[in-house]
Amino acid sequence: MTSQTLHDVRFSEPPRTRNYLNVDYGVFSWLLTRDHKRIGILYLISVTTMFFVGGFFAFMMRLELLTPEGDLLTSDTYNKFFTLHGIVMIFFFLIPAIPGALGNFILPIMLGAKDLAFPRINLLSWYLYTIGAIFGVYVIVTGGVDTGWTFYTPFSTQYSNTKVFATTLGAFITGFSSILTGLNFIVTTHRMRAPGLTWFRLPLFVWSMYATSVIIMLATPVLAITLVLLMVERTLGVGIFDPTIGGDPVLYQHLFWFYSHPAVYIMILPAMAVISECVAAFTRKRVFGYTFVAYSSLAIAFLSFLVWAHHLFVAGISLYSAMIFSFASMLVAVPSAIKIFNWTATMYHASVSWQTPMLYVMGFIGLFTIGGVTGLFLGALGIDVHVHDTYFVVSHFHYIMVGGTVMAYLAGIHYWWPKITGRMYPEWWARLSALLVFVGFNLTFFPQFIVGYVGMPRRYHAYAPEFQVLNVLSTAGATVLAVGYLLPMIYLIWSLFYGRKAGSNPWGAVGLEWATTSPPPLENFHETPVVTWEAYDYPAFLKAMRETQHV
Amino acid sequence: MSDITVDSREETPHAHHHHPFLQHHFEDLGQQHEASTLGMWVFVAQEILFFGGIFAAYAIYRTMYPEAWSAGAHHQNWFIGAVNTAVLIGSSLTMALAVWAAQTSRRMLTVWMLLATLILGSIFVGVKGYEYYDHIHHGLLPGQSFTYVHAENPALTPGIQLFMVFYFSMTGLHALHMIVGAGLLLWFMYRAWRGDFGPEYYAPVEIMGLYWHFVDIVWIFLFPLLYLSH
Numbered sequence: 013m014t015s016q017t018l019h020d021v022r023f024s025e026p027p028r029t030r031n032y033l034n035v036d037y038g039v040f041s042w043l044l045t046r047d048h049k050r051i052g053i054l055y056l057i058s059v060t061t062m063f064f065v066g067g068f069f070a071f072m073m074r075l076e077l078l079t080p081e082g083d084l085l086t087s088d089t090y091n092k093f094f095t096l097h098g099i100v101m102i103f104f105f106l107i108p109a110i111p112g113a114l115g116n117f118i119l120p121i122m123l124g125a126k127d128l129a130f131p132r133i134n135l136l137s138w139y140l141y142t143i144g145a146i147f148g149v150y151v152i153v154t155g156g157v158d159t160g161w162t163f164y165t166p167f168s169t170q171y172s173n174t175k176v177f178a179t180t181l182g183a184f185i186t187g188f189s190s191i192l193t194g195l196n197f198i199v200t201t202h203r204m205r206a207p208g209l210t211w212f213r214l215p216l217f218v219w220s221m222y223a224t225s226v227i228i229m230l231a232t233p234v235l236a237i238t239l240v241l242l243m244v245e246r247t248l249g250v251g252i253f254d255p256t257i258g259g260d261p262v263l264y265q266h267l268f269w270f271y272s273h274p275a276v277y278i279m280i281l282p283a284m285a286v287i288s289e290c291v292a293a294f295t296r297k298r299v300f301g302y303t304f305v306a307y308s309s310l311a312i313a314f315l316s317f318l319v320w321a322h323h324l325f326v327a328g329i330s331l332y333s334a335m336i337f338s339f340a341s342m343l344v345a346v347p348s349a350i351k352i353f354n355w356t357a358t359m360y361h362a363s364v365s366w367q368t369p370m371l372y373v374m375g376f377i378g379l380f381t382i383g384g385v386t387g388l389f390l391g392a393l394g395i396d397v398h399v400h401d402t403y404f405v406v407s408h409f410h411y412i413m414v415g416g417t418v419m420a421y422l423a424g425i426h427y428w429w430p431k432i433t434g435r436m437y438p439e440w441w442a443r444l445s446a447l448l449v450f451v452g453f454n455l456t457f458f459p460q461f462i463v464g465y466v467g468m469p470r471r472y473h474a475y476a477p478e479f480q481v482l483n484v485l486s487t488a489g490a491t492v493l494a495v496g497y498l499l500p501m502i503y504l505i506w507s508l509f510y511g512r513k514a515g516s517n518p519w520g521a522v523g524l525e526w527a528t529t530s531p532p533p534l535e536n537f538h539e540t541p542v543v544t545w546e547a548y549d550y551p552a553f554l555k556a557m558r559e560t561q562h563v
Numbered sequence: 564m565s566d567i568t569v570d571s572r573e574e575t576p577h578a579h580h581h582h583p584f585l586q587h588h589f590e591d592l593g594q595q596h597e598a599s600t601l602g603m604w605v606f607v608a609q610e611i612l613f614f615g616g617i618f619a620a621y622a623i624y625r626t627m628y629p630e631a632w633s634a635g636a637h638h639q640n641w642f643i644g645a646v647n648t649a650v651l652i653g654s655s656l657t658m659a660l661a662v663w664a665a666q667t668s669r670r671m672l673t674v675w676m677l678l679a680t681l682i683l684g685s686i687f688v689g690v691k692g693y694e695y696y697d698h699i700h701h702g703l704l705p706g707q708s709f710t711y712v713h714a715e716n717p718a719l720t721p722g723i724q725l726f727m728v729f730y731f732s733m734t735g736l737h738a739l740h741m742i743v744g745a746g747l748l749l750w751f752m753y754r755a756w757r758g759d760f761g762p763e764y765y766a767p768v769e770i771m772g773l774y775w776h777f778v779d780i781v782w783i784f785l786f787p788l789l790y791l792s793h
Contacts, residue, residue, distance in 0.1 A: 126588035199601050204588075229612075236613055247706075
């Protein structure tokens with residue numbers, strides 16, 4: 013492969029300019045659309061909005077923690093803010109973000125399909141998300157909720173006098189939005205692949221998204237029934253978690269984490285999906301160990317169901333079961349490490365181009381590794397008891413969720429932006445924001461490892477004065493991080509109007525999404541593609557593209 | 564819109580778009596049918612996990628409080644439960660016949676069979692309502708209005724209340740699924756009457772059947788667990 017062929021691909025103009033964006037105008041052409049691409053955009057706007065809502069609460073908490081005294085927010089307000097931060101970020105951003113926005117848009121195109129299998133159900137899923145989010149906003153403006161995002165009983169059922177019912181109902185409804193998305197992805201992947209697109213020719217994005225969907229389908233309903241039982245208990249005044257009639261609050265924790273630990277993988281597997289695509293695109297190579305990376309997604313999905321009780325090590329479960337769950341938790345590190353090592357091996361001896369998505373990928377690999385390794389600390393029984401409910405835990409899961417998922421979300425937005433909008437984003441500004449996010453993130457969360465390890469508990473608005481230096485560093489980092497997150501909002505919107513026109517394949521990458529025009533036409537392809545190349549086979553793909561005149 | 568070049572191929576209807584119910588994004592009715600059935604199977608898997616959560620909790624408490632569970636089951640009228648079980652199995656039969664009728668273009672038979680399913684399902688829900696009324700009358704509704712006290716062994720009373728939380732949650736969720744199914748039956752009766760279904764296109768009735776049978780099977784587990792486990 014010479015640079016000449018890449019050059020050809022990169023700068024050829026799309027022959028046809030009718031696309032999914034200009035085929036129809038007006039509010040209702042969006043609100044009643046069944047086009048997976050437009051629904052992806054609807055999700056993109058909604059989840060990004062919720063990200064900034066959740067970010068607001070985080071920033072207010074960081075401001076409070078600038079000083080050891082609880083002076084900015086009362087303890088009650090602080091309780092509500094960390095609860096709302098968690099609920100908004102987890103249920104309304106992290107879980108739907110990559111599947112809803114990028115998965116909806118890209119997955120059917122990667123499969124060579126005209127749409128997802130059930131377009132109306134796809135639209136319904138966005139409406140359910142929106143209704144759930146409206147419940148969330150209703151709770152925010154009418155006084156909030158203070159249970160923590162985990163809604164632990166009996167506090168949530170018997171004692172809290174905040175808006176628990178509306179919040180859990182919102183989470184319940186949003187859960188069905190993600191169930192419907194998962195259902196659509198599974199059926200589409202099984203039944204709608206283009207001719208010649210066998211399972212082992214699928215992009216790793218699809219494998220990872222498929223594994224995500226399996227978890228969504230098997231875990232989310234358990235949360236749904238748990239929240240139903242919680243709502244029943246709050247309504248009737250008695251219920252199955254109520255100790256006064258013999259119920260067991262620890263059972264609630266089991267059922268809750270049976271969903272909510274797999275949910276961590278619902279959040280991280282789509283991130284890994286994005287990373288695989290970006291690594292292949294910016295190293296110009298097939299991902300090393302393709303089969304292992306593909307199966308490791310399924311392995312993570314499987315193992316994710318066997319580790320939930322590591323959240324209950326201090327909740328009174330037996331030592332014997334704690335040991336088993338501790339061991340199973342360690343096992344998850346294996347498929348995760350397989351991915352990290354294979355991505356790294358792909359970069360070895362490759363001519364890596366350092367465009368913005370690749371910068372985020374590098375950030376992801378470093379930060380996810382730190383998050384993953386500290387996860388092993390927490391999976392170990394003794395250390396978990398020591399650092400339980402400290403900032404060490406907070407920092408650990410933010411390295412996974414923010415350092416992992418949000419980094420990958422930004423990588424994916426930048427990587428597919430030219431495909432989604434037909435415009436290039438300004439590279440210099442994007443690189444600057446990637447740098448700010450990386451620096452800001454580490455400055456925010458690395459001090460939290462230390463302050464947590466030396467004993468600062470989470471979820472208090474006041475703290476001992478000796479922790480102040482590290483907290484000031486953390487708040488300073490949060491400011492940098494906020495700038496890093498706001499910048500893309502500005503330059504991406506700017507690029508919609510003034511960005512350079514992107515050809516169909518601005519990165520010279522492999523994949524069916526790069527075989528169609530940017531933005532794609534209404535039914536994604538001008539004619540049904542036939543796949544004759546293996547996954548990430550650059551020479552074969554570029555040859556096929558030249559032959560079918562797609563470039 | 565004058566600056567937009569239009570690909571002439573997009574304007575021509577695809578050659579295979581002859582069947583009125585073939586959606587634009589499927590190649591043919593076979594692919595559409597397979598997608599629909601797989602979709603319903605995956606949905607049923609989701610439903611199994613949904614009910615699975617409450618079944619797991621039931622199993623745990625039953626092990627913890629066997630006497631209370633036995634006393635609770637004694638308050639259920641097994642005869643009414645058995646009759647209702649028979650009604651529900653009957654509705655599964657008529658549902659299966661409706662699928663067969665739709666597939667073989669028996670238009671009015673499809674409508675009648677769907678109606679029979681709807682009637683049997685409604686009888687089931689009605690009987691369930693009568694049982695609820697009876698339990699509430701005896702002070703067995705958990706919460707403020709729980710006035711029941713176990714005569715021989717009052718210590719069992721809290722456990723019986725816990726059992727009744729399960730009873731109302733499980734049968735309530737099941738009845739909710741029945742009511743959703745009844746709504747779908749009405750819609751498909753209309754579509755069958757309109758003559759939508761035939762050998763090429765009967766997937767909606769078939770996946771309706773999958774859903775209905777699933778809801779029946781849930782009851783097949785609920786009946787012994789709640790009525791017969793003395």
